Amino acid sequence: MPKQTFLSLPEDKQNTLIQSAKKEFSRVPLHEASIANIIKDAGIPRGSFYQYFEDKEDLYYYLLNQVAQENNKKLNSILQEKKGNLMDALADQFRYMISLRHDEEHKDFLRYAFLNMNHRKENTMANNIYKESLKNERSQTLEMVDTSYLNIEDKQELSHVIRIVGAITFHNLVQVFVHDLTDEEAIFNYDAQISLIKKGLQRKEVD
Amino acid sequence: MPKQTFLSLPEDKQNTLIQSAKKEFSRVPLHEASIANIIKDAGIPRGSFYQYFEDKEDLYYYLLNQVAQENNKKLNSILQEKKGNLMDALADQFRYMISLRHDEEHKDFLRYAFLNMNHRKENTMANNIYKESLKNERSQTLEMVDTSYLNIEDKQELSHVIRIVGAITFHNLVQVFVHDLTDEEAIFNYDAQISLIKKGLQRKEVD
DNA sequence: CTTGACATGTGACACGGTGTCACATATAAT
DNA sequence: ATTATATGTGACACCGTGTCACATGTCAAG
Numbered sequence: 001m002p003k004q005t006f007l008s009l010p011e012d013k014q015n016t017l018i019q020s021a022k023k024e025f026s027r028v029p030l031h032e033a034s035i036a037n038i039i040k041d042a043g044i045p046r047g048s049f050y051q052y053f054e055d056k057e058d059l060y061y062y063l064l065n066q067v068a069q070e071n072n073k074k075l076n077s078i079l080q081e082k083k084g085n086l087m088d089a090l091a092d093q094f095r096y097m098i099s100l101r102h103d104e105e106h107k108d109f110l111r112y113a114f115l116n117m118n119h120r121k122e123n124t125m126a127n128n129i130y131k132e133s134l135k136n137e138r139s140q141t142l143e144m145v146d147t148s149y150l151n152i153e154d155k156q157e158l159s160h161v162i163r164i165v166g167a168i169t170f171h172n173l174v175q176v177f178v179h180d181l182t183d184e185e186a187i188f189n190y191d192a193q194i195s196l197i198k199k200g201l202q203r204k205e206v207d
Numbered sequence: 208m209p210k211q212t213f214l215s216l217p218e219d220k221q222n223t224l225i226q227s228a229k230k231e232f233s234r235v236p237l238h239e240a241s242i243a244n245i246i247k248d249a250g251i252p253r254g255s256f257y258q259y260f261e262d263k264e265d266l267y268y269y270l271l272n273q274v275a276q277e278n279n280k281k282l283n284s285i286l287q288e289k290k291g292n293l294m295d296a297l298a299d300q301f302r303y304m305i306s307l308r309h310d311e312e313h314k315d316f317l318r319y320a321f322l323n324m325n326h327r328k329e330n331t332m333a334n335n336i337y338k339e340s341l342k343n344e345r346s347q348t349l350e351m352v353d354t355s356y357l358n359i360e361d362k363q364e365l366s367h368v369i370r371i372v373g374a375i376t377f378h379n380l381v382q383v384f385v386h387d388l389t390d391e392e393a394i395f396n397y398d399a400q401i402s403l404i405k406k407g408l409q410r411k412e413v414d
Numbered sequence: 415c416t417t418g419a420c421a422t423g424t425g426a427c428a429c430g431g432t433g434t435c436a437c438a439t440a441t442a443a444t
Numbered sequence: 445a446t447t448a449t450a451t452g453t454g455a456c457a458c459c460g461t462g463t464c465a466c467a468t469g470t471c472a473a474g
Contacts, residue, residue, distance in 0.1 A: 005451070031238055034431060045453045050433065087409065118325045119381050151410040152403070160400050161408055164375055171374035174326050193367050196359070200407025201368055202294065203358040212422070241460060252424045257462065 002062055006052035017042045017052070021059050026108035029116045030060050061124055064113060067106065068125045071097070076141055084146025087198060090165055094190050098176055098183055114177040122170055168193055209269055213259035224249045224259070228266050233315035236323045237267050268331055271320060274313065275332045278304070283348055291353025294405060297372055301397050305383055305390055321384040329377055375400055 006014065020042035024033045035056055039049050053059045074096055079089040100106050113121055145158065152158055172193070176186045213221065227249035231240045242263055246256050260266045281303055286296040307313050320328055352365065359365055379400070383393045 008451095035433095036431065046432090046455095047434085047453050048451080051451065055433080116325055118323055119385055149410060151406065151408055157399070157403065160396070160403055163378065163396075164400050164404060164408070167374045167378035168371055171370065178326055189367070189370075192364070193371050196364065196367055197371060197404045198407060198409040199358065200405060201358055201371070202405040203356060215422095242462095243460065253426095253461090254424045254463085255422080258422065262462080 002053055002058065003051065009052070017044065018063065021063060022105075022109055025060060025063065025112065029112040030056070031116075033060070061120070063109075064121060064124050065127075067110070067113075068127050071125065072127055072141065076144065079141065079144045084144055085149050086145045086161070086165070087149070087194060090169060091191065091194060094169060094172065095183075095187060097173060098186050101176070111177050114174050117170065117174050125170075126166060164197065165194070168197070209260055209265065210258065216259070224251065225270065228270060229312075229316060232267060232270065232319065236319040237263070238323075240267070268327070270316075271328060271331050272334075274317070274320075275334050278332065279334055279348070283351065286348065286351045291351055292356050293352045293368070293372070294356070294401060297376060298398065298401060301376060301379065302390075302394060304380060305393050308383070318384050321381050324377065324381050332377075333373060371404065372401070375404070 006017075017038070020038050023041060024038045027033070027037075033056060035046070035049055038059075039046055053062070075089065075093050078092045078096070079086070082089040082092070100110055113125075142158070142162070147158060150158070150161060152161060169190075172186065172190045175181065175189070181189075213224075224245070227245050230248060231245045234240070234244075240263060242253070242256055245266075246253055260269070282296065282300050285299045285303070286293070289296040289299070307317055320332075349365070349369070354365060357365070357368060359368060376397075379393065379397045382388065382396070388396070
């Protein structure tokens with residue numbers, strides 16, 4: 001989390017720094033990004049940076065979390081639109097996510113995020129790290145799921161379902177960036193996989 | 208890949224370096240590991256290191272690939288034992304993987320590998336990077352799958368199934384290390400999820 | 415042998431990045 | 445006006461990387 005000092009800064013100064021950071025994190029992946037570049041671009045001294053953030057990661061995950069929050073809102077609205085049908089909502093959400101690749105502002109930032117997706121980034125995207133407010137939003141999302149569409153018996157199974165579709169969704173998003181899939185290819189694969197797990201991987205015994 | 212120079216080295220010198228590397232990569236995750244520590248421990252000069260490997264990553268993925276190869280062999284043998292039943296084989300393989308946590312030699316190395324699992328590591332573990340021989344082994348594994356257990360229609364769907372169970376398996380392995388799950392918890396979750404996707408996530412219409 | 419060509423070994427060094435700290439400056443409170 | 449407290453600043457010490465000029469080894473041909 002950014003330190004209080006940063007949050008107390010005049011908004012435009014905050015934005016300058018954020019813009020510079022986004023620029024750097026869009027140039028190279030996190031581990032190659034340098035604080036030196038960010039502060040040079042933002043025109044602030046090195047010491048100040050460390051008054052605002054713990055380190056590079058702190059700033060990075062602050063940004064990533066902002067993206068995640070937008071995303072979460074989107075999912076909520078889609079889920080509402082789909083009347084609680086989780087699988088349908090995810091199919092839409094997936095399409096939305098890959099469409100972000102064409103958005104100049106997020107493009108390369110997302111690209112490097114997914115090319116170097118790891119547990120912490122995934123967790124941030126799925127929103128578990130920041131703020132209690134998010135915990136609320138999260139369960140708010142969960143509450144919206146209409147479980148009658150799903151082949152489950154209790155809340156615990158719902159959480160397993162979430163993990164399953166989450167793992168598959170992230171896997172597919174990573175594939176999109178790693179192999180530079182077209183939207184069509186990406187959607188085809190994702191839908192195929194979702195369809196498979198919806199109907200079940202195990203052949204029913206035919207007697 | 209290590210350079211030829213390394214592969215031509217007397218075996219004991221190779222092993223010394225490998226041991227020192229494993230020690231360092233078990234001490235801290237890849238990005239914190241330092242070549243300085245490895246060569247100090249192995250007692251070789253800095254210049255030599257760069258004659259053997261491109262860089263830190265080169266050495267790391269060489270080691271990880273060795274682990275992956277052992278793993279692949281194991282999967283093959285389990286799959287054979289299970290007469291091509293993929294899902295059953297994976298359940299066993301998962302148990303085997305988490306049991307490696309208790310093996311002193313691999314313990315921390317694996318721990319840091321999974322705590323920082325990313326696309327490249329996952330891919331290495333699932334074996335796609337090194338050697339043609341592995342490509343063969345891979346398809347060899349695929350050939351062993353008896354598709355009659357599965358609810359699929361063609362080879363393409365089989366590859367989707369592999370991706371699905373792969374994503375879920377890795378997700379669960381990461382969770383094991385991130386949350387320090389007991390073997391029992393890990394197996395419970397994994398089995399629950401596998402069972403769900405086997406029978407299908409979508410409720411059948413009851414009329 | 416000895417010479418030369420080529421492979422391998424070696425460690426000092428330049429470079430670039432990080433995080434800190436002593437000092438400067440602003441802001442607020444009495 | 446004075447003191448306390450927060451914030452700004454950039455020089456600096458530290459550490460790790462990858463390279464390069466030079467040293468040493470190997471081996472085959474004369």
